[in-house]
Amino acid sequence: MDSFxxxxxxxxxxxNAEWSKISSEFTTSGYREGITAGKESALQEGFDSGFADVxxxxxxxxxxxxxxxxxxxxxxxxxxxxxxxxxxxxxxxAIGSQLSKIRFSDIAPRDLEAEAHxxxxxxxxxxxxxxxxxxxxxxxxxxxxxxxxxxxxxxSVAGSGERKLGMEDVKELKWMTGELCKRMGLKVQVxxx
Amino acid sequence: MTDETFDETFDxxxxxxxxxxxxxxxxxDGFAHGRIHGLIEGRALGREKGFEMWEELGxxxxxxxxxxxxxxxxGKGEERAFHHVKHLLEFISQFPRVNPSSADTxxxxxxxxxxxxxxxxxxxxxxxxxxxxxxxxxxxxQGKERSVxxxxxxxxxxxxxxxxWKLEPSSSxxxxx
Numbered sequence: 577m578d579s580f581x582x583x584x585x586x587x588x589x590x591x592n593a594e595w596s597k598i599s600s601e602f603t604t605s606g607y608r609e610g611i612t613a614g615k616e617s618a619l620q621e622g623f624d625s626g627f628a629d630v631x632x633x634x635x636x637x638x639x640x641x642x643x644x645x646x647x648x649x650x651x652x653x654x655x656x657x658x659x660x661x662x663x664x665x666x667x668x669x670a671i672g673s674q675l676s677k678i679r680f681s682d683i684a685p686r687d688l689e690a691e692a693h694x695x696x697x698x699x700x701x702x703x704x705x706x707x708x709x710x711x712x713x714x715x716x717x718x719x720x721x722x723x724x725x726x727x728x729x730x731x732s733v734a735g736s737g738e739r740k741l742g743m744e745d746v747k748e749l750k751w752m753t754g755e756l757c758k759r760m761g762l763k764v765q766v767x768x769x
Numbered sequence: 770m771t772d773e774t775f776d777e778t779f780d781x782x783x784x785x786x787x788x789x790x791x792x793x794x795x796x797x798d799g800f801a802h803g804r805i806h807g808l809i810e811g812r813a814l815g816r817e818k819g820f821e822m823w824e825e826l827g828x829x830x831x832x833x834x835x836x837x838x839x840x841x842x843x844g845k846g847e848e849r850a851f852h853h854v855k856h857l858l859e860f861i862s863q864f865p866r867v868n869p870s871s872a873d874t875x876x877x878x879x880x881x882x883x884x885x886x887x888x889x890x891x892x893x894x895x896x897x898x899x900x901x902x903x904x905x906x907x908x909x910x911q912g913k914e915r916s917v918x919x920x921x922x923x924x925x926x927x928x929x930x931x932x933x934w935k936l937e938p939s940s941s942x943x944x945x946x
């Protein structure tokens with residue numbers, strides 16, 4: 577009697593196992609291919625929005641400042657500039673060197689959606705990690721290395737610890753450039769239109 | 770037993786259908802998740818690319834505007850430099866600020882050509898001013914290396930990078946400076 581029920585039970589479990597195997601097999605393979613398709617469907621859209629909303633305006637702002645200060649430095653060191661005021665040139669060079677330290681990754685706004693989604697992945701503790709584009713990862717690693725070296729040299733030269741430049745610094749440097757132009761008697765629009 | 774009656778009424782088509790519906794359910798979940806990843810990764814790439822291009826263009830723009838102001842202020846200077854400034858600013862104003870692939874209106878715009886014109890106009894301005902041009906204007910070789918890397922990436926069964934540049938032909942051409 578016992579064995580009869582056992583057999584029945586085994587067949588039942590077997591069928592259940594088979595069932596869930598089929599369901600999970602097909603669901604999983606659908607999921608996997610869905611991820612790839614979904615990703616490809618959205619890459620361009622994401623690219624375009626990142627390009628137009630973040631990269632372009634910030635790049636233009638930083639680039640214009642750098643170009644402006646480069647022209648000022650060139651002018652102040654040329655013989656076109658008659659009433660030599662060394663202080664102006666020194667100031668322009670100081671602004672220029674600060675501007676050259678600006679890194680996009682330090683001034684770019686956070687991608688909150690990306691951060692939220694990365695957290696979700698952490699919480700789910702799933703096997704699929706948030707992967708990043710290889711080129712960007714390489715760049716990020718390089719910048720991490722730069723930061724480390726900067727900290728090391730800051731430690732050896734006590735007190736001269738250099739902090740990262742953020743968007744506030746860009747604003748300030750822009751203001752300083754504007755002031756410099758005024759003192760040179762120039763009317764120039766440093767604002768990006 | 771019940772098993773047999775079940776087997777008789779069970780038709781194969783509905784099994785296939787069942788498999789399909791499991792697959793479809795998985796696919797639509799995956800698709801939604803994939804979209805999030807695509808948007809995130811696309812945004813990261815687009816930000817970098819937009820910054821890279823417009824940092825360079827903005828540099829020329831700021832440089833040209835400043836010299837324009839200096840010349841107007843000094844009331845003197847070389848005529849030719851002023852001419853270069855005017856054309857440089859004109860070219861830059863034509864450059865799209867959204868990814869050209871998404872703006873149909875600028876479909877006939879030759880971005881790589883425009884970029885080349887801007888660079889050489891900038892260099893011409895520099896030489897008329899006697900100023901050493903920024904290294905930005907001589908990054909053609911760098912660009913070439915990059916696009917080769919991209920192709921390697923694509924070959925390395927990396928559908929992600931490949932998809933972006935493939936979907937966006939104008940930008941991949943820009944990479945080949």
